[in-house]
Amino acid sequence: MTTKVQEPAAAGGKTGSRAAAASGASPALALLAGWLVPGAGHLLLGKWVRAVLLMVSIVGMFAIGIALQGKVYTPNTGEPLDMLGFAGDLGSGLLYGLARLLGWGQAPVLVAVADYGTKFIVVAGLLNIVAAVDAHSLASGRKPS
Amino acid sequence: MTLSHFSAVLLFSLFTSIVFGITQRAEPKKMVRLGALCFALFVVGTIAASWAMWLIKH
Numbered sequence: 001m002t003t004k005v006q007e008p009a010a011a012g013g014k015t016g017s018r019a020a021a022a023s024g025a026s027p028a029l030a031l032l033a034g035w036l037v038p039g040a041g042h043l044l045l046g047k048w049v050r051a052v053l054l055m056v057s058i059v060g061m062f063a064i065g066i067a068l069q070g071k072v073y074t075p076n077t078g079e080p081l082d083m084l085g086f087a088g089d090l091g092s093g094l095l096y097g098l099a100r101l102l103g104w105g106q107a108p109v110l111v112a113v114a115d116y117g118t119k120f121i122v123v124a125g126l127l128n129i130v131a132a133v134d135a136h137s138l139a140s141g142r143k144p145s
Numbered sequence: 146m147t148l149s150h151f152s153a154v155l156l157f158s159l160f161t162s163i164v165f166g167i168t169q170r171a172e173p174k175k176m177v178r179l180g181a182l183c184f185a186l187f188v189v190g191t192i193a194a195s196w197a198m199w200l201i202k203h
């Protein structure tokens with residue numbers, strides 16, 4: 001006769017692994033997809049409600065920042081604060097590439113609301129990194145559900 | 146597009162709170178609670194800081 005005993009930590013890990021296994025997504029793929037397209041990491045794991053909410057929040061924040069005429073940072077200014085801004089912007093993944101490609105956010109920031117726009121764009125990138133890391137944690141089983 | 150300062154605060158708080166709630170908690174009920182708490186703290190904190198700056202100036 002055998003008795004099955006399930007430890008809490010192992011149970012959490014198995015739940016996360018089961019979700020990743022069911023979707024066929026590896027943690028690295030969830031991280032990469034989540035970084036490139038906001039919410040895509042969670043979508044790969046089958047958590048579509050979270051994916052939609054994350055996508056609406058991050059893309060909405062980025063779009064509002066652009067609409068407010070916020071600045072999109074470029075990598076080669078040499079200013080330390082601009083480099084930090086660039087690192088934040090880069091967190092938006094393909095959205096950043098799209099903005100650079102279409103020339104969005106290149107006008108000089110002249111009013112306070114445009115400066116708010118710059119902050120919206122940077123924070124959208126940082127939040128996207130948080131969301132992508134969350135997708136990685138879900139896929140690896142570090143976060144139970 | 147133009148936004149008032151207050152509506153910018155509300156939008157920033159809303160979007161940020163949604164992401165914090167989803168990513169920092171594992172259960173839906175706790176996600177909603179953390180999101181609501183973050184939203185309230187963002188808005189109340191901003192208003193408090195605004196009044197503090199007004200008092201310093203005057």
